[in-house]
Amino acid sequence: MSSSDIFIGETIGTAILILLGGGVCAAVTLKASKARNAGWLAIAFGWGFAVLTAVYTSAPLSGAHLNPAVTLALTIKDGGWNNLPVYWGGQLLGAMIGATLVWVVYYGQFHAHLTDPDIVGASDAQAAGSKAVEAEEKGAGPVLGIFSTGPEIRNAAQNLATEIIATVVLVLAVLTQGLNDKGNGLGPLGALITALVVVSIGLSLGGPTGYAINPARDLGPRIVHALLPLPNKGGSDWSYAWVPVVGPLIGGAIAAGLYNVAFA
Template sequence: MSSSDIFIGETIGTAVLILLGGGVCAAVTLKASKARNAGWLAITFGWGFAVLTAVYISAPLSGAHLNPAVTLALAIKDNDFSNVATYWGGQLLGALIGATLVWVAYYGQFHAHLTDREIVGGPGAQATKTKAVEAQETGAGPVLGIFSTGPEIRNVVQNLATEIIGTVVLILAVLTQGLNDNGNGLGTLGALITSLVVVSIGLSLGGPTGYAINPARDLGPRIVHALLPLPNKGGSDWSYAWIPVVGPLIGGAIAAGIYNVAFA
């Protein structure tokens, strides 16, 4: 496959991934959304279906990595780093586009949510600790969770370990389940199995950090959150942002090593 096919495929696929994954987070979080408060099950299955849809769309062009950790693991497995930059560039651009489309699709809901005094604080808000106060303490605004992940308990070692562990599980599933004929991405059966693995990771390991397990999935939307003209949006929590980038990359490298030792 050509570099242009890789870049286009990863851009389109990652945009769809973030549109549908971020979309379910918006649907569950925002005021005036019919799915508000649908809960963690809706989010985990929404992300799983997002992976499935994005893989089927982009696989013919790029092999559907859609995740810098997947690209790194495949490069280590095959000892071929020639296309890593092209994959990563498409993935980051796609994540930026997908996150922007979530904002467009939920534009009215974002405005209603971020102008509600009970949510962002101000006169008339509850006397107890408000979301605005929490944002000042953590650096995370009230809708940042729609765009990127954040920990329930801030512990650098635990948070990093959680992202590494979750990513190792994901990448081992990718490497062992139905790679396509060229060995450079997921085949049809592998796409289905891996989407279910993403649901499993979310249900079992998503509680501590929100399971980024994908650097582009977290970094691209976090950049969009920082740039969008959202009222009362609060901070983008850049002090935490390195963990969902570095953790999955470490996890991808470890998984590739395990695969080469145990399965190759």
């Protein structure tokens, strides 16, 4: 496959992944959404179906990595380092596009949510917004969880370990069961298996950090959150942002090493 096919496929696929995955987070979170308070089960299955849709859409073009940790693992396993920046570039761009589309789809709900005095925490929403921004300048704003992940207990070592372990599970499943005939991405059966693994990870390992397990999935939307003109949005929690990037990359590298030792 050509570099242009890889870049286009990863951009489209990751955009769909984040549109549907971030979309379920918005649906469950935002005021005036019909799915508000649907819960963690809806989020876990929503992300699983997002993976399934994104993989089936982009696999013919790029092999549907959709995740820098998966790309890194496949590169360690098979070589081909020249294509790694192309995959990563498409994945990051696609994640940013997908996050922006979530904002477009839920534009009214974002506005209603972030101007509600009960949510921003004061009787005057305008004044409350400025206070919220000041208080949360370095932390997570009230809708950041729609765009990117954050820990329930902020412990860098635990949070990093959680992301590493969860990503090892994901990438080992991709490497052992999910590859297409060419071995450069996910095949049809692999797409279904991977989607179910993502659901399992969300239900079992997602509680501590929100299971990024994908650097582009977290970093791209976090950048969009920082740039979008959302009223009273608060901070983008950049002090935590390294964990869902570094953790999955370490997990992907470990999974590739385990595969080469135990399965190759």
